[in-house]
């Protein structure tokens with residue numbers, strides 16, 4: 001006797017669970033029970049679970065009866081003639097959706113040829129076990145599973161042709177690849193998703209070899225001439241938005257060139273691109289610090305501060321300025337009104353991004369790497385037939401990661417490129433390597449893809465043959481131009497007087513607790529002090545009560561808030577953070593008394 | 601040769617001199633022997649910690665960094681259930697935190713001469729293992745109608761363990777003082793002594809009855825006799841060092857436990873310091889990592905130096921720190937600051953953390969020596 005649960009609630013028992021389950025399944029296929037009900041028999045605990053709740057991940061499978069799929073050629077013909085649809089097949093119980101629990105009770109065949117009477121279901125296509133993006137990885141069944149996953153993730157970050165109306169869109173932080181290509185090695189999913197309409201990579205000639213150590217640790221070497229021909233070239237778009245906000249008291253922001261008496265006025269030079277309406281003109285080349293949209297805001301805290309009215313009369317500068325390290329060309333200007341009826345100005349800045357050292361590229365197999373060196377065409381190694389590779393890939397990335405499909409794609413791409421056709425690399429259903437090799441041999445190349453190569457600098461022949469092929473490379477959106485950062489001096493935080501944090505605020509690079517420990521471990525005590533000097537302050541200290549005293553620069557006087565002027569006051573050097581901590585102690589009701597003594 | 605060694609007696613510790621004496625080739629020219637000694641001396645000097653070297657942080661980094669590489673948390677003995685040992689990082693954390701209750705206490709019991717050759721090894725093992733009623737009971741049922749608990753015994757098991765009816769009933773009476781025990785047709789019947797106990801209380805005592813101690817040494821849950829390097833010994837899960845050491849057939853010089861607090865209890869603080877070093881070293885060694893033992897000695901010393909074993913936690917070693925600011929920078933700062941302000945504590949700023957806070961030179965390495973120019977040195 002088995003207990004039966006419906007959506008996790010106990011509803012009764014059944015004496016013959018397997019009969020009960022097959023009846024439920026039968027009726028579901030007939031359409032008596034809704035098709036989103038799944039039933040599962042847990043043999044271990046002898047319990048039957050019927051699931052009808054929302055939020056279960058389900059996938060379609062072809063129902064198999066007596067070792068034969070219920071989906072027949074007739075059905076397929078109907079589908080082709082558009083006489084029947086997918087939903088009809090689901091209604092007829094030919095295709096059913098299973099959730100994870102019901103899958104436990106099934107035996108699913110990958111291919112029709114594998115079917116035995118024991119099988120209950122057949123995969124529609126082996127491709128269906130993957131998602132859309134993962135199915136774009138060619139020859140993925142030759143890769144380690146983890147790399148298929150990263151390969152799929154990387155494709156989502158690739159530069160491409162994301163929308164055909166990109167030039168009139170105001171998307172945040174997007175990139176467009178200038179010369180996207182269709183991949184030579186593709187899978188069925190490329191056709192299904194009409195990948196040709198929005199490709200996101202380029203076919204490049206890759207030689208698997210090292211080059212003076214500049215492609216160690218996954219770095220890649222790129223041919224300078226390839227870049228100049230447009231390899232990986234893209235444009236980066238970033239919109240800047242200004243809105244004329246309304247404040248209480250009828251005050252509004254104003255988009256215009258700020259007057260010189262505005263609080264926080266920049267220099268005249270910073271406003272030089274602005275036209276009469278306070279907005280920059282198209283195709284202006286802007287650099288960091290340049291004002292893109294001139295804007296002024298009403299003074300802060302106006303209400304309730306009427307007695308200070310005189311001082312607060314001036315408006316504040318609140319223009320949109322190119323941030324630190326940013327540059328570009330003004331691409332598109334949009335003046336409109338938002339939902340609240342406020343004037344809205346959007347300016348799109350475009351910046352051409354030519355691949356440079358540090359930019360990230362990847363194949364479709366999780367073999368990502370950063371450009372380590374850009375080599376002039378003349379110095380690149382070349383093959384006996386005069387082909388100069390676009391890209392050099394380090395062989396050390398292969399063995400530990402076991403991305404065999406990376407190598408197969410190189411071979412397939414080479415065959416496809418030479419024979420002028422697309423190669424089918426669909427997972428579990430790809431053109432076999434053997435056939436590719438045979439075809440390559442017929443095209444006059446070695447079947448293993450190796451080629452004799454010559455040193456581009458000396459012209460000497462390399463003693464080993466080098467694996468050269470053609471494959472689809474993607475440029476990822478992580479670019480050094482958006483990430484490069486350094487600082488010698490710069491802004492500090494108001495509260496702690498320590499350097500600000502983060503690239504956007506031109507911040508410092510933190511020397512953390514563990515880094516501090518390394519200084520201590522080396523006994524570099526004075527160096528450590530110097531490194532932590534960023535918030536160094538000299539404060540007066542009352543030697544009588546041990547509290548920080550007051551230095552009056554105006555009257556040239558030092559005095560203690562407790563003891564007055566008639567006490568000894570000495571100046572000490574401490575970090576401002578410590579002074580802040582002493583203040584916080586005081587706020588907690590703790591009296592932090594400092595006793596001074598001579599260090600020596 | 602001896603003359604030469606005598607010269608080095610001042611420069612090298614006697615343990616090293618003894619080692620040299622033992623390992624120096626018999627036929628060796630004096631020049632070569634002198635060179636060997638010179639090299640040993642310079643090596644010895646190199647290995648010394650210099651004045652002002654921050655041994656604490658070097659030790660912390662030397663133990664901490666390999667700790668990040670550690671894998672594998674437990675080690676299993678094939679074939680014996682419940683016999684696994686916590687190793688790796690969890691074990692190191694457990695030791696250094698000074699936890700009183702370790703996850704897998706374990707003993708290695710060595711035996712004296714005739715027994716170490718295998719005499720009565722099974723008997724000894726049986727004798728050591730703690731037997732509870734649940735180990736020999738085949739069924740424990742709660743009879744609510746008559747508010748009593750009935751236990752039937754697996755006769756075979758009892759016989760195997762050499763437990764007779766008389767022995768059993770005596771042991772049960774001792775370990776269940778609030779209940780009366782009777783035998784009827786092979787079933788043991790537990791009843792409340794006082795009549796006012798209700799069914800619920802009887803039910804509660806069911807678990808207690810299961811755990812009734814019958815014989816053996818308390819705490820020894822599993823035993824595994826093994827032959828190691830030609831002699832028999834017993835590995836146990838569970839530990840009770842004091843009781844085991846008092847047994848006549850146990851070799852008390854080699855028998856040990858991985859429960860450091862039991863060692864402290866039975867053998868004193870010096871033994872527990874050594875045990876601490878051994879236990880941590882064993883973990884690091886089995887992971888194939890290499891840490892100089894002196895780092896562990898320093899940690900063990902800080903944990904043991906005031907006579908009681910203290911973990912490296914805010915309740916242990918950190919609590920003992922002299923500096924308020926150093927304590928506050930570790931964990932629960934407000935608690936430390938308030939209690940320090942109540943007693944009016946003075947922080948002499950003698951250690952590293954406080955000086956980093958104030959941005960003063962830390963008193964290690966280059967921060968230690970103090971050079972002062974005397975202003976009018978030339979005049980006098």
Ligand SMILES: [Zn+2]
Nearest residue numbers: 542545560563
């Ligand atoms: Zn004062």
